[in-house]
Amino acid sequence: MAVKTFNFSKAGNRQQESEDSFAFDQSKERYAICDGASDSIFSGLWASCLANSFVSDSFNLDNEEDYFLMLTDARRKWFSSINWAGLPWNVKNKSIRGSYCTFLGFSIVRDDGTYCDAWAVGDSCLFIFNQDDFLSFPLKSPDDFGVHPDLVWSGYGHPMNERKEYKPDYRVKRLSTEINDDSKIVIATDALSKYIMEGGEESLNKIVANIDSREFFDSMRSNGTIKNDDLSAIIISFS
Amino acid sequence: MAYEAEISRRRPGLFIFLVDQSRSMSRKISGGAHSKAQEAADAINKQLNEIISRCTKSDGVRPYFEVGVIGYGYKSGDATGLISDQPIPINELESHILRMEKKTESIDGEEIEIEFPVWFDPVAAFDTPMVKGLTLAKQWIEDWVQRNPESFPPVLINISDGGATDGDPTTIAESIMNIETTDGKTLIWNCHISEKGENSVSFPQDESQIPEEKHSKEMFEMSSVIPDSMLAIAKEEYANVDTGARAYVYNANLEDLIRLLDIGTRVVYNKVK
Numbered sequence: 001m002a003v004k005t006f007n008f009s010k011a012g013n014r015q016q017e018s019e020d021s022f023a024f025d026q027s028k029e030r031y032a033i034c035d036g037a038s039d040s041i042f043s044g045l046w047a048s049c050l051a052n053s054f055v056s057d058s059f060n061l062d063n064e065e066d067y068f069l070m071l072t073d074a075r076r077k078w079f080s081s082i083n084w085a086g087l088p089w090n091v092k093n094k095s096i097r098g099s100y101c102t103f104l105g106f107s108i109v110r111d112d113g114t115y116c117d118a119w120a121v122g123d124s125c126l127f128i129f130n131q132d133d134f135l136s137f138p139l140k141s142p143d144d145f146g147v148h149p150d151l152v153w154s155g156y157g158h159p160m161n162e163r164k165e166y167k168p169d170y171r172v173k174r175l176s177t178e179i180n181d182d183s184k185i186v187i188a189t190d191a192l193s194k195y196i197m198e199g200g201e202e203s204l205n206k207i208v209a210n211i212d213s214r215e216f217f218d219s220m221r222s223n224g225t226i227k228n229d230d231l232s233a234i235i236i237s238f239s
Numbered sequence: 240m241a242y243e244a245e246i247s248r249r250r251p252g253l254f255i256f257l258v259d260q261s262r263s264m265s266r267k268i269s270g271g272a273h274s275k276a277q278e279a280a281d282a283i284n285k286q287l288n289e290i291i292s293r294c295t296k297s298d299g300v301r302p303y304f305e306v307g308v309i310g311y312g313y314k315s316g317d318a319t320g321l322i323s324d325q326p327i328p329i330n331e332l333e334s335h336i337l338r339m340e341k342k343t344e345s346i347d348g349e350e351i352e353i354e355f356p357v358w359f360d361p362v363a364a365f366d367t368p369m370v371k372g373l374t375l376a377k378q379w380i381e382d383w384v385q386r387n388p389e390s391f392p393p394v395l396i397n398i399s400d401g402g403a404t405d406g407d408p409t410t411i412a413e414s415i416m417n418i419e420t421t422d423g424k425t426l427i428w429n430c431h432i433s434e435k436g437e438n439s440v441s442f443p444q445d446e447s448q449i450p451e452e453k454h455s456k457e458m459f460e461m462s463s464v465i466p467d468s469m470l471a472i473a474k475e476e477y478a479n480v481d482t483g484a485r486a487y488v489y490n491a492n493l494e495d496l497i498r499l500l501d502i503g504t505r506v507v508y509n510k511v512k
Contacts, residue, residue, distance in 0.1 A: 012247045017296070042297050089339065089354045090288075090295045096346065096353075156347075163349045228245065 007232035008214050011221050019044035020189045020232035023051035029108035030055040035189040037100040046099035046154045049077040054105040061119040064170045071168050084158035100151040118175040123149035125193035129184040138173040142197045185236040191229035242466040244391040244422035252304045252391045253383050256283045257372050259399035260312035265363035266434045275432050276361035279398045286500050302328035311372030313362045318372040321359040369403035373411040392423040396503050398430045402454030412461030426463040428486040428503040441477045442484040462487035
């Protein structure tokens with residue numbers, strides 16, 4: 001099994017300013033991608049903490065309690081990574097309201113066949129390419145990409161954290177399906193997901209052929225083929 | 240004219256706030272506890288803080304906008320920059336803060352003490368040299384457009400409680416509205432604030448919707464037609480806004496003032512990528 005990844009910040013931004021994040025653990029066969037919301041602050045950090053929490057344990061997100069445990073773990077990492085006392089006034093004022101990101105977690109289950117479970121909040125998508133077609137989750141059509149996707153919240157920052165208990169909503173969409181030995185799996189954030197949905201395998205082949213080329217993605221963003229956004233993906237091939 | 244240009248560090252946007260500092264601004268605004276001058280200064284300071292907040296990331300403030308504030312009437316027949324003598328990038332506003340104030344903000348039912356910056360104080364002193372204020376704004380806008388020819392067009396928001404005392408402001412306003420980037424012409428928003436708070440008119444399409452009064456007609460004429468791409472946001476606050484509406488509120492109370500500033504800036508925030 002081969003895993004390839006990339007994460008290119010939006011045109012005009014430095015690479016470290018990308019608010020997309022992914023994590024994977026091949027031994028556990030768990031993969032996650034998160035897209036930090038640009039309206040909130042520390043959202044790239046929150047995206048990273050959440051993706052890492054998913055892959056570092058075996059949370060079954062069908063279970064609301066597991067989902068809450070995963071978020072609590074991610075929130076702990078997020079909160080402890082910020083030097084709250086040293087924040088300038090403007091960062092401090094904004095960070096009180098916490099951070100937001102999308103989430104897509106993907107796990108391979110081997111039993112008497114090969115299956116996968118996927119859980120999603122928002123518009124980061126999973127694609128499973130088989131011989132003649134592909135399946136997408138949670139969105140099905142390019143028209144489904146809107147301005148305000150569902151997001152996972154980090155909970156409040158300091159000092160609200162001391163006054164309000166962290167109570168996240170459970171709005172997780174779920175997919176469980178069989179996969180084949182020749183399946184190709186892609187999980188990607190929204191702009192790239194829309195491009196894949198529009199072009200199917202042809203889009204996927206172009207992405208794979210240019211996976212190391214920021215110039216390729218920049219040119220697609222500048223000619224309007226893809227919107228100017230952070231672009232990231234994990235591509236898994238079984239063969 | 241699209242009004243669709245993406246706002247980025249390479250192609251920033253421009254906000255200019257014009258505020259009347261005439262003597263009559265010392266009277267209390269309808270619906271508020273303070274003078275028109277105080278409420279206008281508070282509303283602009285708050286908007287500057289909001290613009291900074293929108294541009295704040297964990298690594299600092301990104302210069303997606305330049306801003307400038309012009310006051311007119313602080314002394315007879317004169318206008319001046321209140322924060323700086325030309326528009327400055329939003330990330331440089333920090334070094335122009337007059338003082339920090341502590342205010343209480345309600346978040347999720349909890350009262351939280353937050354520090355807010357103040358960049359300028361209210362003044363209510365002399366006459367209403369609006370033409371002078373617009374002339375200074377025109378210089379700033381011309382210079383900015385020369386440096387940023389492909390940016391989202393400048394947005395100028397003028398807050399006043401009466402008519403110009405130094406001539407006809409419509410001529411200079413028209414010439415400002417004709418300054419354009421490749422994405423569209425400069426937009427002028429006008430807020431006529433009032434101590435009476437009666438018969439306010441928001442975003443009129445037609446002159447016949449506002450009272451037969453010289454200054455109200457002038458301010459209607461010198462207000463831009465809201466581009467179609469921005470109508471949806473104005474409609475969120477004022478259901479009656481329709482195609483052809485002018486960016487103008489007549490006889491505004493405090494709530495109208497705050498809403499106009501919010502709409503006028505929010506339509507542009509949405510272009511930040």
